[in-house]
Amino acid sequence: MATGKIFLIPVTLGDGDYFKVIPEKVLATTRSLRIFVVEDLRSARRYLRLIDKDFPINATKFLELNEHTKDSEIGHYLENVLKGSDIGIMSEAGLPGIADPGAKLISLAHRKKIRVVPLSGPSSILMALISSGLNGQNFTFNGYLPVKPAERVSKLRDLEKRSHEGYAQIFMETPYRNQRMLESILSVCSNEMLLCIALDITLPGENIRTRRISEWKKDIPLINDRLAIFILQ
Numbered sequence: 323m324a325t326g327k328i329f330l331i332p333v334t335l336g337d338g339d340y341f342k343v344i345p346e347k348v349l350a351t352t353r354s355l356r357i358f359v360v361e362d363l364r365s366a367r368r369y370l371r372l373i374d375k376d377f378p379i380n381a382t383k384f385l386e387l388n389e390h391t392k393d394s395e396i397g398h399y400l401e402n403v404l405k406g407s408d409i410g411i412m413s414e415a416g417l418p419g420i421a422d423p424g425a426k427l428i429s430l431a432h433r434k435k436i437r438v439v440p441l442s443g444p445s446s447i448l449m450a451l452i453s454s455g456l457n458g459q460n461f462t463f464n465g466y467l468p469v470k471p472a473e474r475v476s477k478l479r480d481l482e483k484r485s486h487e488g489y490a491q492i493f494m495e496t497p498y499r500n501q502r503m504l505e506s507i508l509s510v511c512s513n514e515m516l517l518c519i520a521l522d523i524t525l526p527g528e529n530i531r532t533r534r535i536s537e538w539k540k541d542i543p544l545i546n547d548r549l550a551i552f553i554l555q
Contacts, residue, residue, distance in 0.1 A: 326403040328431050329355065330418050331410040332443020333369050336549060340373055345523050349373050355384045357402050357409040359427060367414050367438070384418045387411075387423050396427055403436055415549075417445045421465050421494065446507045447492055450520035450551035453530045455488070457555055461490040468497070471506070478510045481554055491554045501546040508542070511535050511554065518553040521545060 331352050334340050339487060340349075353374050354410075360366035368381055370377045385399050403409055411424045418424035431438055451458055464481065468474045481491040495503040512535035521532040527548070 324406055325436055326406050326408040327437045327439050328403060328422075328428070329408060329410045330428070330438065330440045331355075331358070331412045332417050332441055333365075333412060333415060333532070334372075334446075335444050335446055335523055338525045340369075343444045344373070345442055346382050348443060350441050351441060352410060353377065355408060355410045356381065357385075357407055358412050359385045359387050359390050359399050359409060359424065360412045361386075361414045361418075361422060361424065365414050366472070369412070387427060387460070389423060391423065393426070396430060399427055400431060400434060400436065403431070415446075416445060417548050418448060420445065442465070446520070446523045446549065447494075448549050449523050450518065450530065450553060451490065451492060453520065454518035454553050456516060456518060456532065456553050457488065457490040460488050461492060461553075462494040464491060466495060467493050469501070471523060474503075474506055474530075475510050478506060478554075482511050482515060485555045493552050493554075495550065495552070496517075497549060498546045500548060500550050501544065503552065504538075504542070507552065507554070508535060508539055516555045518551075519543065519545065520551040521548050523549070525549070 329351055332344060332348060363386055367379055370379065372465060377430060411418045411427060419428055419487060423534060428438055447463055451461060467477045478497040485491050513534065515535045516532055517535055517538055518532040520527050
């Protein structure tokens with residue numbers, strides 16, 4: 323029996339018009355699948371109904387893969403693929419495998435010589451970088467920074483040091499903590515540092531600006547509860 327394939331399914335970054343950011347070929351592939359490994363069951367079902375109001379949710383198999391999933395359980399998620407079925411991996415937003423636990427399953431698939439097929443769609447991280455005017459040749463994605471203030475300050479100082487070595491430093495925060503993150507950045511980083519704040523990418527309120535820290539201090543935006551990517555250089 324031929325082994326199935328794993329499709330990496332992009333989803334929208336928010337509640338914008340899906341057809342403006344997801345290619346039709348990707349939508350068709352997504353609609354054809356009946357087995358999904360998902361970060362969040364509720365948002366996955368909602369997205370599938372968004373792109374196809376008649377999507378057969380009850381006839382579809384969903385396997386949750388998130389921070390609560392034990393490593394010992396992940397191998398079982400490939401059983402359907404090894405039996406010949408195609409499956410899709412779906413993050414809660416954007417592309418799977420980036421700041422997303424789906425990377426563990428993808429790594430295991432490669433070890434088992436299962437074909438992994440990436441599909442094109444929005445990535446807030448890359449879209450923020452290419453529109454920031456900062457270094458797209460050398461950069462580091464740092465995911466989420468520490469929540470505890472002292473650890474966050476230490477990490478920001480480390481990122482500033484690494485940025486002086488020529489690497490743009492990309493990171494993100496949970497929306498309700500964005501304002502505190504910005505306050506930390508402005509208090510820790512030197513005035514000459516460049517900071518890009520990319521808000522609500524692909525959504526109606528999209529706003530992307532790169533300024534020096536000294537300029538941000540004169541005009542501090544309110545960014546709580548908005549989807550944000552930060553880049554320092």
